[in-house]
Amino acid sequence: MLDDLILGMAGAGGDGVVSAGESLLSAASSEGYHALMTKSFGSQIRGGESSCRVRLSTKKVLNPGGALDVMVALNWEDFFKFGAELPLSVNTVLIYEEKAGPPPETLAARGVVPKELVPVGITELTKKSAGSDKAKTSVVLGLLSGWFGIPSEAITRGLKKKFGNKGEGLLEANEKALAVGIDYAKAHPLQAPHVIAKPAGTPGSKMLCDGNDMCAAGALFAGVKFFGGYPITPSTEVMQTLTREIWKYGGTVLQCEDEIAGLGATVGASFAGKKSMSATSGPGMDLKTEILGLATIAELPLVLLNVQRGGPSTGLPTKPEQGDLFQAAFSGHGDVLRPVLAPTDVEDTFRTTVECFNIAEQFQTPVILLSDQEIAQRKEAVDLIDTSKMEIIERRVPTEAELAAKPYARFALTESGVSPITHPGLKGGTYLAAGIEHNEKGDPTSSGAMHAKMNAKRFRKLEPLKKRADLFEVQGNPNAALGLIAWGSTAGVAREAVQLAKAEGHDVKLLVPYLLYPIAEQVYANFFESLKHGLIVELSHQGQLYRILRMFTEVPKGVRSFTRDGANPFQPIELVKTLVELKGLPS
Amino acid sequence: MNAPLFQAKDYKSELKPIWCPGCGDFGVLQGLYRALSAIGRPPHEVAFISGIGCSSRIPGYTTAYGFNTVHGRSLPIAQGVKLANPELLVVIAGGDGDGFSIGGGHVAHAVRRNIDLTYLVMDNQVYGLTKGQLSPTSPKGLETVTSPLGSLEDPINPLLYMLAYGAGFVAQATPADMPGMSALIEEAIRYPGFSFVNIQSPCVTFGEDEQQLKAHKGKMKTLASLGHDSTNQLAAMDLARAYGKELYTGVFYKNPNPPPTYESLVKLRQAEQSKKARARHQILEAYLQK
Ligand SMILES: Cc1ncc(C[n+]2csc(CCOP(=O)(O)OP(=O)(O)O)c2C)c(N)n1
Ligand code: SF4
Numbered sequence: 001m002l003d004d005l006i007l008g009m010a011g012a013g014g015d016g017v018v019s020a021g022e023s024l025l026s027a028a029s030s031e032g033y034h035a036l037m038t039k040s041f042g043s044q045i046r047g048g049e050s051s052c053r054v055r056l057s058t059k060k061v062l063n064p065g066g067a068l069d070v071m072v073a074l075n076w077e078d079f080f081k082f083g084a085e086l087p088l089s090v091n092t093v094l095i096y097e098e099k100a101g102p103p104p105e106t107l108a109a110r111g112v113v114p115k116e117l118v119p120v121g122i123t124e125l126t127k128k129s130a131g132s133d134k135a136k137t138s139v140v141l142g143l144l145s146g147w148f149g150i151p152s153e154a155i156t157r158g159l160k161k162k163f164g165n166k167g168e169g170l171l172e173a174n175e176k177a178l179a180v181g182i183d184y185a186k187a188h189p190l191q192a193p194h195v196i197a198k199p200a201g202t203p204g205s206k207m208l209c210d211g212n213d214m215c216a217a218g219a220l221f222a223g224v225k226f227f228g229g230y231p232i233t234p235s236t237e238v239m240q241t242l243t244r245e246i247w248k249y250g251g252t253v254l255q256c257e258d259e260i261a262g263l264g265a266t267v268g269a270s271f272a273g274k275k276s277m278s279a280t281s282g283p284g285m286d287l288k289t290e291i292l293g294l295a296t297i298a299e300l301p302l303v304l305l306n307v308q309r310g311g312p313s314t315g316l317p318t319k320p321e322q323g324d325l326f327q328a329a330f331s332g333h334g335d336v337l338r339p340v341l342a343p344t345d346v347e348d349t350f351r352t353t354v355e356c357f358n359i360a361e362q363f364q365t366p367v368i369l370l371s372d373q374e375i376a377q378r379k380e381a382v383d384l385i386d387t388s389k390m391e392i393i394e395r396r397v398p399t400e401a402e403l404a405a406k407p408y409a410r411f412a413l414t415e416s417g418v419s420p421i422t423h424p425g426l427k428g429g430t431y432l433a434a435g436i437e438h439n440e441k442g443d444p445t446s447s448g449a450m451h452a453k454m455n456a457k458r459f460r461k462l463e464p465l466k467k468r469a470d471l472f473e474v475q476g477n478p479n480a481a482l483g484l485i486a487w488g489s490t491a492g493v494a495r496e497a498v499q500l501a502k503a504e505g506h507d508v509k510l511l512v513p514y515l516l517y518p519i520a521e522q523v524y525a526n527f528f529e530s531l532k533h534g535l536i537v538e539l540s541h542q543g544q545l546y547r548i549l550r551m552f553t554e555v556p557k558g559v560r561s562f563t564r565d566g567a568n569p570f571q572p573i574e575l576v577k578t579l580v581e582l583k584g585l586p587s
Numbered sequence: 588m589n590a591p592l593f594q595a596k597d598y599k600s601e602l603k604p605i606w607c608p609g610c611g612d613f614g615v616l617q618g619l620y621r622a623l624s625a626i627g628r629p630p631h632e633v634a635f636i637s638g639i640g641c642s643s644r645i646p647g648y649t650t651a652y653g654f655n656t657v658h659g660r661s662l663p664i665a666q667g668v669k670l671a672n673p674e675l676l677v678v679i680a681g682g683d684g685d686g687f688s689i690g691g692g693h694v695a696h697a698v699r700r701n702i703d704l705t706y707l708v709m710d711n712q713v714y715g716l717t718k719g720q721l722s723p724t725s726p727k728g729l730e731t732v733t734s735p736l737g738s739l740e741d742p743i744n745p746l747l748y749m750l751a752y753g754a755g756f757v758a759q760a761t762p763a764d765m766p767g768m769s770a771l772i773e774e775a776i777r778y779p780g781f782s783f784v785n786i787q788s789p790c791v792t793f794g795e796d797e798q799q800l801k802a803h804k805g806k807m808k809t810l811a812s813l814g815h816d817s818t819n820q821l822a823a824m825d826l827a828r829a830y831g832k833e834l835y836t837g838v839f840y841k842n843p844n845p846p847p848t849y850e851s852l853v854k855l856r857q858a859e860q861s862k863k864a865r866a867r868h869q870i871l872e873a874y875l876q877k
């Protein structure tokens with residue numbers, strides 16, 4: 001029995017492969033499996049090719065996985081459009097629509113031809129059972145259930161939910177199609193069985209959500225009261241969720257006229273004393289830059305989510321890339337230090353979002369939450385997060401008594417660099433917030449001496465972040481000579497690579513920074529110390545973390561940048577192979 | 588009559604304005620002090636938001652909470668302030684360039700949302716702070732450092748803009764008539780919704796002679812003296828067409844039946860939705876897959 005199964009499906013827009021993937025995912029999660037689903041579309045608004053990958057496991061799923069165990073192609077043309085996103089191996093069971101004919105030459109040209117090719121007359125079976133070809137994916141679900149052991153009762157429950165109130169006949173048609181698929185699979189056993197084991201978890205204990213869900217939920221948990229934004233793929237769902245939920249908790253969402261206004265309103269709400277956030281992606285980030293600078297100099301807390309997509313400009317709006325780290329860390333004029341945090345999967349997007357609010361409020365600074373399209377939009381079945389021990393930090397507001405005791409200085413040059421912050425409505429705390437440089441009181445100044453002190457204060461206050469061990473995940477033997485560094489969605493691939501390497505007898509350690517900026521020099525120095533060889537793995541052309549590390553730390557010679565441009569996902573196994581090859585080289 | 592709770596001087600800060608001697612903005616500041624004292628909200632309950640420009644320096648000269656933001660973005664920022672705390676009195680100020688050039692895209696949206704904000708534009712038909720360039724309200728043909736051979740474009744008409752977007756309160760004032768101006772600012776603040784006052788505030792350094800206070804005194808006509816009915820939106824638009832030619836002061840339009848403000852609708856929605864709130868530690872249970 002398998003404890004891990006990776007399935008892929010591809011078809012034309014109307015085939016409903018994504019919706020089938022969702023049914024599979026929800027069936028698996030209600031049974032207690034860990035599961036993860038990514039989807040990929042062509043750039044058409046509706047129709048056009050679509051595909052999905054679903055990974056089911058009895059253990060925590062770390063990433064979408066590498067080569068597929070099972071691939072269902074409803075036609076060849078659409079399948080081939082997804083190249084690297086649907087990789088096959090010789091062991092993949094390749095199920096395809098019989099009508100489409102045997103695999104074209106292109107398959108061999110791509111390097112691997114699976115041993116087990118399974119033509120099925122999916123359309124035929126659907127027509128026969130359901131009376132039309134509308135229920136094609138239910139036949140597919142039946143096949144998958146029959147061959148791979150995914151519990152059919154859970155799939156049936158899913159169908160009931162989906163079609164139960166969608167009019168006469170639809171549910172029955174799909175149920176019939178499902179049964180036909182199951183029977184077909186039973187009657188035509190595969191050469192090598194691939195049945196997945198039963199999950200250990202109790203049914204009904206898993207959350208089904210994506211990264212954008214967890215960001216919105218994290219924001220609500222942290223106590224967000226204001227969201228200002230403008231729709232942009234792949235971040236929009238955060239605004240959509242909040243604008244349904246936030247009212248319940250006394251907050252409001254303003255859909256603004258553009259991204260500048262979105263972050264403008266956010267900074268205004270923060271000035272007025274409320275926890276505030278905005279969310280955007282690539283082009284929207286560009287527009288928000290000036291307001292970010294304002295929040296930095298006026299020392300106003302806010303969280304800005306950037307769900308990275310491929311760039312520059314419109315780039316690849318529906319695909320992940322890790323190409324915005326430079327922007328997150330460095331965009332804007334002047335000497336700016338602004339925290340950047342990256343979640344690494346759906347589940348920790350919740351914690352990382354709460355952390356961003358905490359850091360923003362504690363240090364009175366804008367914080368960039370740097371997610372990416374994969375994490376943001378992949379759906380996962382994960383254990384319910386225990387929030388009982390999670391801390392929520394509020395900003396340091398002086399009391400009216402404190403304010404009455406001595407004249408208030410909003411930007412007092414304290415040792416920590418953090419000064420008490422008031423907000424309109426608070427008696428005795430009036431001050432001028434401004435984009436212009438100011439003295440301790442907040443009055444405008446053009447004094448070079450004061451500017452130097454204020455810059456130092458704004459940098460000083462963020463120093464403690466670098467010492468927060470909990471913002472870094474360090475795994476493995478501290479003396480290992482091989483190591484991986486990865487961040488964001490790439491971290492999940494690296495985590496699995498470390499496990500694979502271990503199983504093959506290689507000692508590999510791993511560093512995953514959640515805090516990407518400011519660079520915690522010491523954390524990296526410690527990690528680098530034992531390394532002879534290492535890879536800094538990033539889904540971008542330049543390898544932006546690698547380059548920033550070269551700015552701030554001594555990166556050993558044997559540690560290299562390992563990159564691939566966005567929309568070309570890594571596979572865990574290739575990281576292991578590359579590391580093992582490096583091992584043979586002099587450091 | 589009782590003495591006001593707060594006098595004009597209670598709104599005056601210790602900062603010395605950086606403006607050129609004689610700048611119209613001094614008058615606007617005086618008028619604002621008076622209006623605020625007439626209204627009587629304590630300074631700490633007032634949030635005064637501005638953009639960038641000579642005029643945008645004004646919040647610093649008051650004892651209110653001020654936010655001197657970036658060029659052109661005072662409107663969205665002020666909306667965030669007001670929505671975050673609707674109890675505040677929120678006033679916005681800035682220049683003609685700030686409001687109608689770089690920030691022009693925000694105006695329509697500020698108006699249509701009808702948040703209870705008061706927007707004072709100190710219109711001097713020139714870029715003061717950056718030393719005399721052409722502004723979106725400069726008259727056609729004006730020679731400035733960026734139009735040395737005379738400008739080729741027509742000015743925009745702020746009054747007509749605001750009326751056309753549907754603003755519920757639109758007025759024009761000049762510091763040449765101090766009592767008139769402070770009364771208009773006060774009335775604008777009291778209007779329950781988005782209100783706009785275009786204040787002809789002369790730039791003594793880069794402005795034309797006919798834009799100075801002395802010229803205003805000779806030229807200005809109150810709308811009341813023309814018998815204008817300020818509840819008549821069409822008549823208001825007709826009169827507003829004279830912007831740049833005539834100097835009409837007073838209320839062009841005041842909606843006699845102000846619609847509910849955005850923030851009052853927010854409040855209703857929050858009240859209605861609050862019943863559905865989950866306890867903080869149960870928020871994630873919404874995602875459980877049964
Ligand atoms: C993004 C940006 N662009 C340009 C400037 C330069 N700038 C500052 S104020 C200003 C124009 C000011 O004119 P106005 O808004 O009419 O105000 P005034 O000084 O006349 O009161 C300009 C162009 C800036 N500060 N920021
Ligand atoms: S430049 Fe003009 S607008 Fe600016 S302070 Fe001087 S007179 Fe006033």
Ligand SMILES: [Mg+2]
Pocket residue numbers: 640682683684709710711712713714715722
């Ligand atoms: Mg001007």
